[in-house]
Ligand SMILES: Nc1ncnc2c1ncn2[C@@H]1O[C@H](COP(=O)(O)OP(=O)(O)OP(=O)(O)O)[C@@H](O)[C@H]1O
């Protein structure tokens with residue numbers, strides 16, 4: 191049976207209309223396929239369309255024309271709720287800015303994407319601690335972001351991106367704000383997530399040094415994927431052993447599932463702060479203007495088992511995303 195790509199772009203185009211007769215064509219009919227477990231680097235000069243492309247792959251904005259097909263299903267056919275679930279559960283996003291909330295501990299930051307999702311507090315915090323260990327920073331559980339180096343903060347942001355055990359990690363210039371040693375550490379972590387934990391990693395980088403670690407390099411120019419290069423032999427790197435713990439996330443859930451009494455929302459005292467600092471919080475925002483036509487969902491192939499959420503819980507998640 192033919193292998194199904196995790197993500198496929200078909201004639202993907204994006205035009206921004208700036209005014210009546212002024213528009214920017216950010217992407218021109220881009221085509222590619224990305225397979226499970228690959229580490230892909232998008233590389234190209236500033237303004238060539240890398241971030242625009244990534245945000246469309248993540249379902250953050252719709253294409254002007256063309257399709258993003260995720261495990262055989264066109265994102266344009268997802269219901270709004272399904273798009274939210276896709277972004278929340280299947281994708282972990284990392285940016286150049288760490289977007290951590292400074293008044294929260296690193297554990298609280300990691301657990302934040304689940305704060306309003308109906309998962310019990312103990313379980314959320316155990317998950318967060320487990321993920322902090324996955325990125326090798328277990329001893330920093332009581333720290334606040336200001337106590338950490340830039341590289342450590344980015345690792346916390348990566349841990350947060352893994353909170354729902356996503357298939358795909360999308361990283362837009364994750365090392366752009368880091369000194370070279372920290373940048374190398376963060377890269378090692380991302381490479382390990384691909385090679386050791388078999389996650390699909392889609393990375394935008396300006397650093398040509400990192401291209402040697404990619405399975406394939408998508409070179410972009412003027413809104414086009416100009417060339418796709420295969421690295422027949424990727425450069426070896428010392429992998430981060432702790433990422434193997436990501437596969438044990440379910441065990442953490444099982445251990446804490448008897449925590450039935452603890453129903454209170456996490457960080458109730460922090461919700462005001464979240465409101466105040468919401469501008470700093472990650473990008474996964476609803477673009478209300480881009481409603482996607484409804485069609486019944488059939489669960490995509492190879493979907494990892496997820497805990498069933500009640501309609502009500504789902505709705506409350508959606509409301510929170512909209513609020514952000
Ligand atoms: N929301 C927007 N409105 C108007 N134009 C936009 C918007 N987003 C991107 N563009 C334009 O689309 C083109 C591609 O931008 P994009 O941010 O994707 O480039 P990039 O390759 O990520 O660049 P960089 O390496 O500097 O981050 C640019 O000309 C940019 O100005």
Ligand SMILES: [Mg+2]
Nearest residue numbers: 240241242362
């Ligand atoms: Mg960019």
